[in-house]
Amino acid sequence: MYRIWSYFTFFIRSTNQYGIHSPFVYQYLTQCLYRKSRKHRSKVQKVLIKSIPYFKYKSVELFTDQQQYLEAVREEYPEVESGRKPSDLIFIGGDYFEKFDFESLEEYSHNRTMILLEGIYENRRNREVWNQLCKKARIRVSIDFYHGGILFLRKEQEKQHFRIRI
Known part of the structure; x- marks a missing residue:
């Protein structure tokens, strides 16, 4: 019941590209x-795979037990490094939400880092973690697309939150 209600409220509050007032x-x-x-992939996988060439990312850190994400990145972009700190893109799978130490993001990130989270509406706990991350001063841009969320640390940008239908 929670997921049905959360999707309904997300759909009512979300927009497409025409409601966005941030050029970035x-x-x-x-x-x-x-x-x-x-290729046919999940929405979160599509965001992950499409973002690497768009931002010209060279390093990716994947925190997930699901091999499909690692395989998809290696298949599409074999030149992208993994395990380098700080990373350009950090992916936190839904299976890592409970055990990931979000305070350790400092050591993995820099100003251009994109943090992609899977399953932010999976349960109330994930939703609370997402809301806490969005409120952090270091997080400047947050994009909620129901199946996941994207965080950017861009110091040069005003703090903004978006709900987008993808």
């Missing part, structure tokens, strides 16, 4: 996320 987020949506992909 608008370009990211229209030039990256809304582009058609060749």
Whole structure:
């Protein structure tokens, strides 16, 4: 019942690219996320795979036990490094939400880092963690797309939160 209600409230409050007033987020949506992909993947996998070339990321850190994410990144971008600190892109799978130490994000991130979280509406606990992360002063841009969430640390940007239908 929680997931049905949370999707309903998300759908009512969310927008598409036309409701976005941030040039950075608008370009990211229209030039990256809304582009058609060749392979059938989950929404979170599509965001992960499409974001690497768009931002020209060289290093990715994946915190998940699900091999499909690691395999997808290695298949599409074999030149992308893994395990380097700080990382350009950090992915935290839904299976790591409970055990991940979100305070350790400092050591894995820099100003251009994108943090992708899977399953932010999976349960109330994940939703609370997502809301706490969005409130952190270091997080400047947060994008909620129901199946996951994206956080950017861009110091040069005003703090903004978006709910987007992808």
